[in-house]
Amino acid sequence: MANRNVLRVIKIGGNIIDHPDKTAFFLEQFAAIPGAKILVHGGGVLATQLAEQLNIPQTLIDGRRITDAETLRIAVMVYAGWVNKSMVAQLYALDCPAIGLCGADGDAIRAEKRPVRDIDYGLVGDVKKINVELFDAWLAKGLAPVVAPITHDGNGQLLNTNADTIAQEIAKSLSKAFKVELIFGFDKAGVLMQEDGVEKVIPQLNKKQFLALKAENVIHGGMIPKLENAFSALESGVNKIIIGNAVSINEMIRGEAGTSIEW
Amino acid sequence: MANRNVLRVIKIGGNIIDHPDKTAFFLEQFAAIPGAKILVHGGGVLATQLAEQLNIPQTLIDGRRITDAETLRIAVMVYAGWVNKSMVAQLYALDCPAIGLCGADGDAIRAEKRPVRDIDYGLVGDVKKINVELFDAWLAKGLAPVVAPITHDGNGQLLNTNADTIAQEIAKSLSKAFKVELIFGFDKAGVLMQEDGVEKVIPQLNKKQFLALKAENVIHGGMIPKLENAFSALESGVNKIIIGNAVSINEMIRGEAGTSIEW
Numbered sequence: 001m002a003n004r005n006v007l008r009v010i011k012i013g014g015n016i017i018d019h020p021d022k023t024a025f026f027l028e029q030f031a032a033i034p035g036a037k038i039l040v041h042g043g044g045v046l047a048t049q050l051a052e053q054l055n056i057p058q059t060l061i062d063g064r065r066i067t068d069a070e071t072l073r074i075a076v077m078v079y080a081g082w083v084n085k086s087m088v089a090q091l092y093a094l095d096c097p098a099i100g101l102c103g104a105d106g107d108a109i110r111a112e113k114r115p116v117r118d119i120d121y122g123l124v125g126d127v128k129k130i131n132v133e134l135f136d137a138w139l140a141k142g143l144a145p146v147v148a149p150i151t152h153d154g155n156g157q158l159l160n161t162n163a164d165t166i167a168q169e170i171a172k173s174l175s176k177a178f179k180v181e182l183i184f185g186f187d188k189a190g191v192l193m194q195e196d197g198v199e200k201v202i203p204q205l206n207k208k209q210f211l212a213l214k215a216e217n218v219i220h221g222g223m224i225p226k227l228e229n230a231f232s233a234l235e236s237g238v239n240k241i242i243i244g245n246a247v248s249i250n251e252m253i254r255g256e257a258g259t260s261i262e263w
Numbered sequence: 264m265a266n267r268n269v270l271r272v273i274k275i276g277g278n279i280i281d282h283p284d285k286t287a288f289f290l291e292q293f294a295a296i297p298g299a300k301i302l303v304h305g306g307g308v309l310a311t312q313l314a315e316q317l318n319i320p321q322t323l324i325d326g327r328r329i330t331d332a333e334t335l336r337i338a339v340m341v342y343a344g345w346v347n348k349s350m351v352a353q354l355y356a357l358d359c360p361a362i363g364l365c366g367a368d369g370d371a372i373r374a375e376k377r378p379v380r381d382i383d384y385g386l387v388g389d390v391k392k393i394n395v396e397l398f399d400a401w402l403a404k405g406l407a408p409v410v411a412p413i414t415h416d417g418n419g420q421l422l423n424t425n426a427d428t429i430a431q432e433i434a435k436s437l438s439k440a441f442k443v444e445l446i447f448g449f450d451k452a453g454v455l456m457q458e459d460g461v462e463k464v465i466p467q468l469n470k471k472q473f474l475a476l477k478a479e480n481v482i483h484g485g486m487i488p489k490l491e492n493a494f495s496a497l498e499s500g501v502n503k504i505i506i507g508n509a510v511s512i513n514e515m516i517r518g519e520a521g522t523s524i525e526w
Contacts, residue, residue: 053316053317054316054317073345076344076345076348077340077341077344077345078340078344079344080343080344080347080348081339081340081341081342081343081344081345081347081348082336082339082340082344084343085343085365085368085413085421086339086421088367088368088415089367089415089419089420089421090419092367092370092415092417092418092419093417093418093419097369097370098368098369099364099368099369100364100365100367100368101362101363101364101368102348102363104348104351104352104355104363105348105351105361105362105363105364106360106361106362106401106406107355107360137400141400143369152351152352152355154355154356155356156352156353156355156356157352158348158349158352
């Protein structure tokens with residue numbers, strides 16, 4: 001496996017997508033990354049804004065958005081339509097060949113509607129299968145897939161799907177063919193801790209350190225499932241995971257920014 | 264060239280897309296077509312409805328819609344987003360592998376902004392180049408490309424583009440590799456003429472007959488540019504053109520419905 005090529009799977013969210021200037025800056029950095037790369041994007045506030053403009057009420061249960069048919073239509077329009085195609089067009093202007101897709105295209109990402117337990121999340125998908133051959137073929141042609149967080153169930157239903165999960169499942173599925181670096185961009189510079197009253201980024205974090213910092217409540221809240229997912233991806237063959245602010249994507253790749261998660 | 268495979272390029276417009284029942288019926292017929300096939304779809308009234316809901320004024324000059332930045336955003340959301348992805352998901356439910364795309368994806372359709380002469384149409388594209396290799400590769404894998412009427416200029420700008428033109432340019436560009444049948448679905452059963460006070464479909468129409476019927480004003484209005492484009496496509500290597508109502512797509516292919524345009 002030593003001669004596997006590096007593949008970088010990069011996930012960006014609202015802190016990039018909601019700001020055209022940051023998107024442009026990020027895409028310049030993304031275009032400059034050498035070798036195989038895949039971009040997975042979330043949605044940001046654009047979909048919420050559109051729902052408000054259209055007076056489509058958004059239902060939140062325990063802080064989680066419920067995807068009804070109208071909300072799904074908006075998510076597909078905004079994520080798989082405007083956000084996805086705008087970024088692909090911008091990448092060509094940066095000489096970065098790219099192909100935009102959602103999970104239905106070429107059956108790239110098959111999912112199933114999340115089973116109803118305590119909460120019915122509506123038209124939300126849990127990823128079942130990544131079409132490795134399809135991604136492989138595009139990467140071999142030098143195309144960067146740009147993936148919108150919409151999947152399908154194979155029975156005609158599109159499903160709203162978490163972009164972090166999509167990035168992780170793609171990274172795991174492609175780790176047989178590639179040495180995969182999975183990079184999560186979010187609104188912080190990395191996993192943070194307080195040191196002498198100053199907030200600083202933890203440059204490296206292994207499982208043992210994570211468990212200790214979690215026990216001390218230094219790492220808490222939404223960062224815990226993010227990191228647990230990261231360690232699970234490492235177990236599934238992903239080579240390296242970096243968490244940080246996607247505006248510093250090249251520094252993160254060079255190990256000069258963000259938090260590297262190691263086993 | 265005798266052993267070229269048949270490729271069917273089928274264009275559908277508002278009379279199908281605006282009605283979910285007709286879309287479902289059409290997609291069943293489309294899924295059943297054997298061999299290589301490409302679907303090009305227009306937009307229909309969905310984009311206009313969304314613009315109205317969002318209070319985005321639509322400018323018409325001489326009856327032609329002007330695409331400003333907001334109108335383009337809506338076109339991309341509706342055509343390349345909702346309409347495109349819904350149809351791809353539905354095709355998988357019909358066991359028809361498909362891939363949705365707009366012209367930016369994989370640089371499938373490069374266009375340039377229409378030069379301003381009498382009218383500035385805004386962000387409207389004239390097709391410059393079809394990425395034949397990309398369509399070829401998908402067709403070879405048994406995927407049916409589903410094409411939204413949005414292109415790009417290679418400099419980061421998405422462009423609203425006429426779906427008839429896209430279908431025609433794809434048909435022309437792929438006619439070296441395939442025996443191409445180009446099928447235009449619209450709201451009539453074919454090219455019509457009055458006979459003994461009854462409106463009937465002209466089953467076959469060659470250039471000589473067209474010129475005669477045009478001179479007699481039997482064929483007039485919007486049908487004239489449609490047919491002139493059809494004859495121009497035949498000159499450029501397209502094997503056969505059929506015009507009719509896309510709900511009868513299989514009858515059209517069998518020569519039992521619509522108007523076949525011949526040289």
